Amino acid sequence: MKRLAVLLLVAISACGGVGSSTSGFTTMGFGLPDEIATTRVDAFKKAHPDIPVTINQGQFDEQAFLSSVASGNPADVVYLPREKIGGYAARGALQPIGGCIGEQAIPTGDYYPAAAAQVQLQGQWYGIPEFYNSVVLVVNDKAAKDAGVDPAKIDTSDWDALADLAAKMTKTSGGTIERLGLHPKLPEFLPLWAKANGADLLSADGTTPHLDDPKVAEALEYAAKLIADQGGWKRVKAFADTFDYFGAGNPFAKDQLGMLLTEQFVVAAMAGVDPDAEITVLPFLGRDGQPVNSVGGNAWAVPKGAKNPEAACVWMKEMTSTETWIAAARARQAKRSAEGKVNIGTYTGNMKADDVIFREIVKPSGRRAYDDAVTVIRSVQQAGFTVPPSRAAAEFTTAYQQAATRVLQGAQPAADSLRQAQAEAVKALGP
């Protein structure tokens, strides 16, 4: 028994030294949840059977990533939200990949401009974009009818009317919200609301914050008032925590939501579980009547200290190439057809791939809601914008999101809170 214990100890200490000493490479932050992921991984394995890949599944974890870089033992390629790239690049946690792009002849001109801009800092490329998620307004037809409104005619550029409608759609019973009229997705979507009001949070070169712009304060105040009128932030947040966005019991199926501002993947997931959903997807119009769309998505990037950046480069190219995306989109279409469900398509960062996907693969399903949704999503893609990358992206995001949270929680008026955030942002972004 005791000898066994000693043996065990020795064995464990031997295991401790195991690192990434293979000839292949490892990924971080990437999972294999669906056919879009597995089809592309299979494509890579087929094209490069000589490069063994180890996929460490699991969501990107900021703290684990940074300490892996700091300890000099990071993964070779990491899958992370694009908005984090600028900050990591600036502090030296990611390496520039211009060489890789040149050697592998990665066609960077095929990416949507908003996605491409997000993976560059000061003219250097630090990542390869993956998906291209657009924000649209999803309307619950039943809620609209209850409010006596034609869902297709809802116009978000008229803020007074929008607030009225949100209030009409809201249903409460005692202190409990039964249906939320409009979920504005704050603090996350503050850039979107600001843009709708004609303001940018940060200058295009990523150096000068504009959080103290009165138009930002006006937008935040408006969105915060929307929430206050629907039961208050504390209730709205607790209620939204119970939303099962991607399941059969999604908040539209359960009539828990009137209108939701959201990325298109929520619609894509609903199409897969609820083909007959009664919803209307609309562009989110700014107060000038033009669509606004804050786009996001992940990217592949190579950490500083990666042992096998060459293999990482091959991987990034293969995962995001036009052919691979098309194969993945085909697999999705085949699966949904076989299940008798609807497919609204795969929205990639690669414009060429999207052209083929929406011309050849995604066919009208005969379900009005989803067919219209495809048209709407495609139509707002070029209106996509992002918060420009900056060297203090993390601090900047924290500053404005916490400012918004303070306002939502009722701790501070919008103007004061944003003024404080502006000071924090100026400090973080430096001279």
Place this chain on the structure above:
Amino acid sequence: MRTGETRWAYTFLLPWIIGLVLFQAGPMIASAVLSFTDYDLIGAPEFVGLDNYAALAADPRVARAIENTLLYTVIHVPLACVLALGLALLLNQVTGRAAGVFRTVFYLPSMTPTVAVGVLFLFLLNGQAGLLNEVLGVFGIEGPQWTSDPDWMLPGIVIMSLWNLGASTIVLFAALRNVPRELTEAAMIDGAGSWQRFRHITLPMISAALFFVVIVDTIAALQMFDQVYTMYFGTSQAQQTTGDAALFYVVYLFQQGFQYLHMGYASALAWLLFAVIAVITFIQIKVGDRLVHYE
């Protein structure tokens, strides 16, 4: 012979001595030195004098973290001790197997990993759909939003902490069992009421155990991390939508050290924590010396 014995004694102590230097005293000194530097692991440490301490004094989030942590400790410790004492007194009223079964039941929550406790209460405390407010609703009370109202998140965390009374109850119950029956019986014959018996006999007799529970609980409360980190931190989404309402001191220390890699600043925070715990424990011991009745 004697020197041989001394040599052997130190041989046995060797692991402790190495560990003391490597993992206790060494790190203490190292963290004191680090607290005067700016160090992010990626670049070389840079000496910045007292800058970290100055920044610490001016950092509103440090103030908020201290406020939250102290407030939690001040609410949690007395409540936990009184409730544990109550349970122990009740246990002492029943005899035999029943006491054993109840004791086991009370301890079971303490066998639930802290992360799982955080997860569980994230569901139970949800203000719109959680069990707690549902139960309150039965009594016609409209419960607060325990997980999203910044004024009620701390009380929610206290409620969660009170699920975990088992260990304190067991310690106090053991102490109660050691109170000689003759003493209370004698007092009963002298006509002392139950409160007088408790106040003048039982309480002094278990004061050492009670004091011990208070100290251990206080030190643990000041270092609260697992449950709140599980519930409100870790992803930027969770973090940004809760603000600082659940920011505990060790959570902030962890964020500074391992999320932002501000090793120097985190070391300064660590030293402040050490000082605070030392002072509080010292005061408690001083007060305890007056109140505790040692046999």
Place this chain on the structure above:
Amino acid sequence: MTARRIFPLMLLGAASAIFLYPFVWLVFASLRPRDLTFSGQLPIPFRPQSYADVWDAAPMLTWLLNSVVVGVAAALAVTVSSAFVAFGFAYFRFPGRGVMFASVLGTMMLPAAVTLVPTYLIWNSVGLTGTQVPLWAGNLFGSAFYIFLLRQFMLGLPRYVFEAARVDGASYLGLFWKIAVPLSRPALIIAFIFELKASWFDLMKPLIYLQDAELFTLPRGLKAVVDQFYQGGDPKWEIVLAASVVTTLPLIVVFFFGQRYFLQGIATTGRR
């Protein structure tokens, strides 16, 4: 008289219900379909599928094994080394004993958070961050609390047993291994199971030292599951709940087998 006996029993029963109900809720909720997670009470409709899904949604089995390996290593390391040191304190009279023992008592008060950063730097400098070694190897040098516990226990052992063995020519190592260790069995078991539990609970160290999900222990893994399926915008509460049950259950089993030692350990030491 009966009323006086029944009243405490009723109160204790009520308290027990309050303490047990969260467990019941957790297990029931994990057996309900997702859209009834919050609102349901009984597991109706009964849906055990989550317990099959949870292994695919996350590498739970790997995490479970990691927790077992790390937990056993940590508990074994601390028990053996602490017993070794405790024997030194209990058996020998030597110059400096008072000071050395004071250092043991002193570090019992030292909050772990204080040495977090430099300890991390030590492991980082020898290239062991990113491995499981820092989760247990620190235990090879004994832990103040267990040294104290075991010394107290060994002081209670009859001295003449040791003296007799010395006369028979036993070495000091022999005294430790053949006499002190077997006789201290109950205390050693207490040290072992308490450290096993502490290791099974630990979130901070895995958060700091592990980056690769394949190396995660259960609490760290459960935190990753919460981040992804509760906080991360992809709600799958049934997975979170089933993972919580899987994380908790092994300890409850250990507890029922080692109940005696747990209760005795707490009553004599106050450790939770």
